[in-house]
Amino acid sequence: MTKTTDSQIVARFEIEHTRYLDEQGQPCGELPEVAGNADLLRDAYRTMVLTRRYDGKALNLQRTGQIGTYGSSLGQEAVGIGFASAMTARDVLAPTYREFSAQLWRGVSITELLLYWGGDERGSDYSGPREDFPICVPIATHCCHAVGAAYAMKLRGEERAVVCVLGDGASSKGDFYESLNAAGVWHLPVVFIVINNQWAISVPRKRQSAAQTLAQKAIAGGIPGEQVDGNDFLAVHDRTAAALSKARAGGGAHLIEALTYRMGDHTTADDASRYRDAAEVEAHRADDPIARLRTFLEGRGLWDAQAEEALLKDCDQRIDKALEEYLATPPQPVEVLFDYLYAELPEALAEQRQQLLRESGDG
Amino acid sequence: MTKTTDSQIVARFEIEHTRYLDEQGQPCGELPEVAGNADLLRDAYRTMVLTRRYDGKALNLQRTGQIGTYGSSLGQEAVGIGFASAMTARDVLAPTYREFSAQLWRGVSITELLLYWGGDERGSDYSGPREDFPICVPIATHCCHAVGAAYAMKLRGEERAVVCVLGDGASSKGDFYESLNAAGVWHLPVVFIVINNQWAISVPRKRQSAAQTLAQKAIAGGIPGEQVDGNDFLAVHDRTAAALSKARAGGGAHLIEALTYRMGDHTTADDASRYRDAAEVEAHRADDPIARLRTFLEGRGLWDAQAEEALLKDCDQRIDKALEEYLATPPQPVEVLFDYLYAELPEALAEQRQQLLRESGDG
Amino acid sequence: MAELTLVEAVNQALAYEMAADENVVVLGEDVGVNGGVFRATAGLQERFGAERVIDTPLAETLIGGVAVGMAAQGLRPVAEIQFMGFIYPALDQMLSHASRLRTRTRGRLTCPMVLRAPYGGGIHAPEHHSESTEAIFAHVPGLRVVVPSSPSRAYGLLLAALRDPDPVVFLEPKRVYRLMKQEVLDDGEALPLDVCFVARAGQDVTLVSWGAMLHETLEAAEQLEAQGVNAEVLDVATLKPLDMRTILDSVSRTTRCVIVHEAARSGGLGAEIAAGLAEQGLMSLMAPVQRVTGYDTVIPLSRLESHYMPSVTRIVNAVKRALEFA
Amino acid sequence: MAELTLVEAVNQALAYEMAADENVVVLGEDVGVNGGVFRATAGLQERFGAERVIDTPLAETLIGGVAVGMAAQGLRPVAEIQFMGFIYPALDQMLSHASRLRTRTRGRLTCPMVLRAPYGGGIHAPEHHSESTEAIFAHVPGLRVVVPSSPSRAYGLLLAALRDPDPVVFLEPKRVYRLMKQEVLDDGEALPLDVCFVARAGQDVTLVSWGAMLHETLEAAEQLEAQGVNAEVLDVATLKPLDMRTILDSVSRTTRCVIVHEAARSGGLGAEIAAGLAEQGLMSLMAPVQRVTGYDTVIPLSRLESHYMPSVTRIVNAVKRALEFA
């Protein structure tokens, strides 16, 4: 494929990758502003640890049949807490099923998470972030919601933004692309975080797309895209904060690909040993986002073994309390099937509702 | 949005634009091989002119109620003939509604085109290119078909490729992106031609996407993308030929954005004066793809007024003959509604078919 | 009071509600400067601005999903799909999200959106431009599906849809867009949703239809009247939830029922109506229910289209068979 | 002869046909090394190679559309959608293309593809994993919709689907995937499409069902037998085109009919069956038709799921009502 003549370059693009802390938690250059915010760093660390403790607990609860199918976020904690801590309460999150770290940070309660994964819709009636979207299971469909919500914010002249989180697998779906394109052309306050954890169930990143990076998907939508080390809390936070400030200030949409690794099975219904090498997983074990941040905090005198001990105790107490609350939650009345279907139950359904009440006794 | 530290560029991309003949039909540099192929150039020119004559005729037929809604390709003839002439008979075309130039080149008859636009399914039973896809009306859905067909070719080890043609509007649709991505990851022999005629009905190019070029959509799929001057037959042909040779030889997918202009209304159901300036259209009138090629041919002594006169006469004769054939085509029997629904009519439908035969008399 | 076509009535309802409620926004392909390919949104962008009357990129999944996101954030989006044949990419959003947002979040988030689309055949349109797949949407719990049959119904029902706190799929019979004119007072009065309208009172047989086919059905009723048959004609109007009560009441008086729709027969909404009769009206039925519908075939291109569409004669003949049954 | 579960029978049919016809290819998310999230394609990639057992990117529109393109080029693609709740993006391809390619081109191009998906509730799955929207596909002219209810039906019907020259949507009741084992001879013998099977002969009442619900229905029939009621149970198997003839024959003998499905009631396939009875079987019906179905609600998360699903008791009660009707 050689070319003979008159051609010119009409567009050029670059994808940047950012990290501030290396695998050992050592600064690899000048640090961002957030590195100086001790309170935030400690809070972030605490929620990352809480996430991981909760995660382990949830896996156990699934094994003992107390909740349903469950997907761990082991190894991805820095991404969720990184971007969530860059959001304001008035920003809106559009999450998928693996972002409970971010949900916890934003005030979704552990009890609510357990209710949801335990098969109870009340788990999506968040007492905390009332305007956040519920967990989106049909992959990438929520990208369009994020765009719509961001449109509403822009229309009303609000200084808010939407964060839409999705996976490497999700980045192959048309909904994602249509959303990127619309976010670009409408110049909306929305930031897409693509959590590239290298696997979409059994499909490895390289069989998901021939694109060298997932950040470059943004180019198709005419918006900036960049990569961050997703196991570096500082990098995720800093780049998201920058993207969000820009977005809230009318600077338009942005995409961040966060490189991380799914340490666990896809969900409890999955057995990753069928399709991936234990060695690959082991190789990633050394690069732990929580350990990285802890080393950094300890180096700055912001954390120590005592603090850790107290934290673990506190986490476990919170989790146990939430579990109790979860288990003590009285069942929903069966007619609730009808009661949130429409604002008011249409007359045509009144009889079915009666029938349900009659027959749920028969069951 | 300033960045502080440790970042590196992990990917770079460029979009190239190619043209060989300027608006005046003058070479603007070294010419490609096809410029030396007098027979091909003359054939291409002839089919471009035939397309335009047919186009004018079809508009008239629509006005007099002899065919239905119709979309002209005025001003885009170099794109269709450019890429079609780079295809072999064994390649497969997946066209939309505005690619009759390419269809004519590939052997779809004028009668067939008239039948289709006149509301008769037999118009899609091409006597010529038996494996080409029929015209695809639901925008961008055919991109997936092109990928599937290319997969089949690759699986069977055939040296063939698929050309999938779509518009600037279509480039916003998820189907297109999912197809690009799959074509990339499966390394398939498929070339996407995005005909950027600047308008998708009333939506101008810049409100379709914030992407600086449509060629860069390819980057999201990890395949090469480039731009050509779509009014330069030499550029379209040359770049498509290169992409197709590469594809047939196992080099994978490619995207070409052809820049041109939709001179007419979107279709006969449209009135473009409602949404675009006459001045804009006028400004494009000077840059006519047919005139450009003719000037070039004349300059090389390959064409003259006499040849033109003969050609026009020949075109009109062919069109008139096709029109006669079209008008003389006997109607389909009503039961044809059922006869191509399944390979064999399921028993469950036998009675409905009978009913149709009974009732179509009642009318 | 102006004489309006159905498409003008749609336009008037949109304009009324956009003026009354600043949360109403209109989005879709070509809805802006162009005013929609059928002119349903003509003049709206001029009057309410490009921020509230939004040309979208060519992407129907997006259109459905963006509307869901807007609605969750308190806007009242009215999304247009250019033709029903292109609505399917938006189905996922309507089924998986719009219809469920309230249920899933126990009322925390809601989805007050309208998805409008011109639908149906009979205008000799190109391939894929004549779809009537209302039954697909009518199967989805949590949705409303509404079909107007005349300018005044379009005005009143669309206003009701725009004010409804839940998602509505509003299907406009494009063959009727300019078929007739009616005086439509621009008074902002909505018509009730969830009820069938009696389009013509009668006692010998109940004809049930909606949208464009209501006109063939009414004409059939006229022809039958001349032959001494007094038909009641019901305009279903809200296809989901279905007001089976009104249909059953009518059939309990007339004892015979013919259902008319242009969608393919199997699994069309006519099936649900006939099923309702078989379940709850069996004892009043003196003759088999009949469906006069499109065939279970792909709707053909224009040349054969008229053979596919239910005709007045087909309806009249079906009624005669119903009446002759003993 | 091996004792197989339903999902193993699916696997066996796929393996048989892939060995017999090199044009058969399998594609979908995680169908390769992983063998599908339910193991329906386990071992196929090892045996037939990654070129014929294809992991796709996560994109359901693509999966549907790629299969159409492959089929048009002479392959026989078997596309898997991981769960029916994610099938909607592929509907456009099935409705606008797969079902019409033959009609549109007057037979020049055809679409011999199978779209497989696990479907239905009852396994306490996460949100969006329990869908039964077979009626949507059963409304589409030109498609076949097939649902097996047991391992042997799965083997025979899937082979038939794989060999069918037209597109088939093959919905596998995932609650039955491992519910039972049957001896299934790997003899490549297909079962007939387009016909209902008599799952149990009887004379007092006709019960009509398919897929997972057939098992509740059969159990209800057992219970009824103990109470002196002899029920005939039909397994619809091919939902489109619908073998109304067999259902009518049965009801003409039993005079009573109860239809059981887990999909939402309104516009479910039960409506079409009831409509067929109201049209063609009215005079044999001695009692109103009854539908025992999911409610017209969103299928709830696991905690309330059992209240949504038709139970044996609900079926038995419905049959009693049908029998008591006089």
Ligand SMILES: Cc1ncc(C[n+]2csc(CCOP(=O)(O)OP(=O)(O)O)c2C)c(N)n1
């Ligand atoms: C539209 C759709 N298709 C398929 C699925 C089934 N599914 C659930 S998660 C998943 C993989 C997602 O991978 P990725 O986006 O990388 O997210 P991750 O699980 O790695 O966090 C699939 C295929 C789904 N939920 N939605």
Ligand SMILES: Cc1ncc(C[n+]2csc(CCOP(=O)(O)OP(=O)(O)O)c2C)c(N)n1
């Ligand atoms: C999925 C879908 N949505 C909408 C339409 C209606 N429609 C037909 S052509 C068109 C614009 C297409 O623009 P473009 O892709 O640029 O092609 P062009 O008409 O310029 O050749 C639209 C919106 C359609 N055919 N299919």
Ligand SMILES: [Mg+2]
């Ligand atoms: Mg992933």
Ligand SMILES: [Mg+2]
């Ligand atoms: Mg265009």
